[in-house]
Amino acid sequence: MENLRNGYLFPEISKRAFDHTQKHPDARLIRLGIGDTTEPIPDIITSAMAEYAKALSTIEGYNGYGDEQGNMALRVAIAETLYRNMGIKGNEVFVSDGAQCDISRLQMLLGSDVTVAVQDPSFxxxxxxxxxFGRAGKFEEETGKYGNIVYMKCSPENKFFPNLSITRKTDVIFFCSPNNPTGNAATKLQLQRLVEFAKANGSIIIYDSSYAAFISDESPRSIYEIPGAKEVAIEVSSFSKFAGFTGVRLGWTVVPEELKYTNGFPVIKDYDRIVCTCFNGAPSISQAGGLACLSPQGYEATTAVIAYYKENAKIIADTFRSLALKVYGGENAPYIWVHFPGQKSWDVFNEILAKTHIVTIPGSGFGPAGEEYMRFSAFGRRENILEASRRLKSLYK
Amino acid sequence: MENLRNGYLFPEISKRAFDHTQKHPDARLIRLGIGDTTEPIPDIITSAMAEYAKALSTIEGYNGYGDEQGNMALRVAIAETLYRNMGIKGNEVFVSDGAQCDISRLQMLLGSDVTVAVQDPSFxxxxxxxxxFGRAGKFEEETGKYGNIVYMKCSPENKFFPNLSITRKTDVIFFCSPNNPTGNAATKLQLQRLVEFAKANGSIIIYDSSYAAFISDESPRSIYEIPGAKEVAIEVSSFSKFAGFTGVRLGWTVVPEELKYTNGFPVIKDYDRIVCTCFNGAPSISQAGGLACLSPQGYEATTAVIAYYKENAKIIADTFRSLALKVYGGENAPYIWVHFPGQKSWDVFNEILAKTHIVTIPGSGFGPAGEEYMRFSAFGRRENILEASRRLKSLYK
Structure with a gap:
């Protein structure tokens, strides 16, 4: 624990935003920092949750513990709706209270001496x-990196895909696409190379597809679109950004039966045991909401909300383009990644906050390769996005 | 992971119950095994959750991420309602998705080489x-114990309180009161000795008070009723059994500011960091339900449900007393712990299931000191409890 660098990024940003509002109580703060959904959840979904909750007061509607792995109807709905034609089965889907929680449960699954690679920048x-979990080694001030972590640099120079020919072999590769923070979605060809690389090295990919619902183009929405991925990849995902469930808490992890340790033992068996011992199932009311999201009408309604955020993303991206800055992301993700050449990103953060009362996230919070970049979140009410655009234009023009 | 003994107890029991129903499709199975609530949640509580859920479809009622540590109103309500006069503050209460999940988060908090003591039997x-987490050492077939775990035997001979004078010093002591499975609540004097013991050894007590709401007598409902406990104890608790929230998922952990590592660093700071990194807050709808549970009317309504289960407990305890068996628990807990002298508890489990179609739990599943004992859960519909009582009486008369 002592080895952890300063505050966790998001609480640190909340704290700075809070301090700013104390100093400027009359300023209208706009939050383009933490990627937190703002749009109401479609009625068809909240009605399902409200009905489920109310029914808990009846003998017929009351349910106690559910299966630790989640309600089978929901597991099957996730498999059939979001992994159609990929051959994922309901029993391979573990419903959870969110992707971040699953990431730490996956850490429990791994042995204590595994080696880890991450995209740089990354969540x-x-x-x-x-x-x-004691795998990172010492933090090195000079490089801004932990000694035992492999940082796979992702930047415009390599089209945000790591140069695998110089990437050290590790037991685990965390890979997020569409990426947080860069907003870049990996192409099918890139993911094929990633799967081949993992296969060649005996690595497990932990693939985070939490932003898949924002993909507009042909980029894969799941690692399982890649043939052979089931033998090397676990996929973590979430209803948070897909359905505005950031507070409702619902996510899932797919562990394919084909994924095995080098000794041939199926990883799914160990993960099942972790889930049964260290978790007790996702909230039943949230699961009822998840099922409603995957009904045809629910899915259509969530798509409309996502379109709203994507319009926001376009407004923000256009703002910075109009200021002649280099802009990435935003088309397949709710994040816009903007280059401020020659500037420290925490300085840019401070300047934007002080002069425009807009909260953002400095790219360096996501890793050393994020220096000189800023992440802007497209989650927000339209009037705030438009107002933020005006303020930013007048700051930088 | 490979070091884990056979199936996790509760899934194992579910599996055997399932197999039994396959063999006897017409039998009416009664479940006195896993402690799973069966009574509807009072309307005042489910209405609060349903209203919160519905409001998520409105601009005013929508909320995204909450604080990772929980909604401050709920944290304060827990502190003021359940820890009244104990000086626990809202910021020391971390709201969670349940006690079992918090236990594994507390494991993350501990260093990798800590030593652990548990009551035998225990959850x-x-x-x-x-x-x-790799702290248990090898499982020894002969003793039925893990080599590095200290088992503190709790039996009628020592009034279910360990003989501390022969207990090896450990870094951590898990202590559950009212105890699962024995149903025994520790007295104030016993807990004073436990706190003194921990203080003398520099141990941290992880005190599980998930069943505190069932206490009928003067036994402490919290470790913090003991002076000085804040310097040595973390308390884990839950709405699961208190309010029928087994599926709704809501619990909390108290980490007092006074609790410090030997180097003087406050444990609360590390736990806060764990919660922010490995957890993303309890479900907002469940938290709205938790707040309703702690309102005067909500609290009264949950008390009535608990009284119902306690009446069940009395029926079960009286059943076994009438059969001249030694019966423990049931008065301060929803569990009845019955001695079957000279019998293997899995044999008793199998016999009861085969002959009466009642699912129970073999005491040995809770540790070697549980051999010859059976745990019966008082959670159930009254008619099932009465029917179970009839079947058990005719089996053993």
């Missing part, structure tokens, strides 16, 4: 949970 | 999570 929980 | 998750 901090991969590294921070690795630090807590 | 299997303490040992099983210790095995997963």
């Amino acid at each position: 901090p929980a991969y590294i921070d949970s690795s630090v807590i | 299997p998750a303490y040992i099983d999570s210790s095995v997963i």
Whole structure:
């Protein structure tokens, strides 16, 4: 624990935002920082949750413990709706209270001396949970890296896909696509190379597809679109951004039966045991909501909300393009990744907050390769996004 | 992982019950095994959850991520309602998705080489999570114990309180009161001795008070009723049995500011970091339900449900007393612990299931000191409890 660098990024940003509001109580703060959904959940989904909750007061509707792995109807619905034609079965889907929680449960699954690779930049929980589990080694001030973590640099120069020919072999590869924070979705060809690389090295890929619902183009929405991926990849995903469930808490992890340790033992058996021992099932009311999300009408309604956020993303991206800055992401993800050449990203964060009352996230919070970049979240009410656009244009024009 | 003994107890029992129903499709199975609530949740509580859920479809009522540590109103309500006069503050209460999940998060908090003591018998998750985190040592067939775990025997001979004068010093002591499975609540004097013992040894007590709401007598409902406990104890608890939230998922952990590592660093700071990195907050709808449970009317309504289960417990206890068996528990807990002298508890389990179609739990599943004992759960519909009583009486008369 002592080895963890400073505050966890998101609480740190909340704290700075809070301090700012204390200093400027009259300013109208706009939050483009933490990727937190703002749009109401479609009625068809909340009605299903409300009905489920109310029924808990009746003898017929009351349910106690559910299966630790989740309600089978929901597991099957996830497999059939989101992994159609990929051959994923309901029993391979483990319903959870969210992707971040599953990442730490997956850390429990791994032996204590595994080696880990992450995209640089990436969502901090991969590294921070690795630090807590004692796999990261010492933090090196000079490089901004942990000694035992392999950082796979992803930047415009390599089309945000790591140069695997120089990437050290590790037991585990965390890979997030569409990526948080860069907003970049890996192509089919890139993911094929990733799967081949993992296969050649005997690595397990932990693939985070939490933002898959935002993909507009032909990029794969799941690692299991790649033939052979079931033998090397676990996929973590979530209803948080897909259905506005950030507070409702619902996610899932797919562990295919084909995935085996080098000794031939199926990983799914160990993961099942972790889930039964260290978790007691996702909240039943949230699971009722998850099922409603996957009904034809529910799915259509969530798609409309996602389209709203994607329009926000376009507004933010266009804002920075109009300022002649290099803009990435936003088309397959709710995040816009903007290059501020020659500037420290925490300085940019401070300047934007001080001068425009907009909370953002400094790219360096996601890893050393994020320096000089800023992440802007497209989650927000439209009027706030438009107002933020105006403020940013007047700051930088 | 390979070091884990056979199936996790509760899934194993579910499996045997399932197999039994396959063989006897017409038998009416009665479940007195896993402690799973059966009574509807009072309307005042489910209405609060349903309203919260419905409001998520409105701009005013929508909320995204909550604080990782829980909604402060709920944290304060827990502190003020359940820890009244014990000086626990809202910021020391970490709301979670259940006690079992918190136990594994507490395992993350501990260093990799800590030593652990548990009551014998005890809830299997303490040992099983210790095995997963690599602290348990080898399982020894002869003793039925893991080599590195200290088993504190609790039996009628020592009034279910361990003989501390012969207990080896450990870094951590898991202690559950009212105890699962024995149903015994520790007295104030016993807990004072436990706190003194921990203080003298520099141990941290992880105190599980999940069944506190069932206490009928003067036994402490919290370890913090003992002066000085804040310097040595973390308390884990749950709404599962208190309010029928087994499926709704809501619990909490108290980490007092006074609790420090030997180097003086406050444990609460590390736990906060674990919660922010490996957890993302309890489900918001469940938290709304938790708040309703702690309102005066909600609390009164949950008390009535608990009284119902306690009446069940009395029926079960009286059944076995009428059969001249030694009966423990049931008065301060929903569990009845019955001695079957000279018999293997899995044999008793199999016999009761085969001959009466009642699912129970063999005491040996909770540790070697549980051999010859059976645990009966008082959670059930009254008509089932009465029918179970009739069947058991005719089996053993």
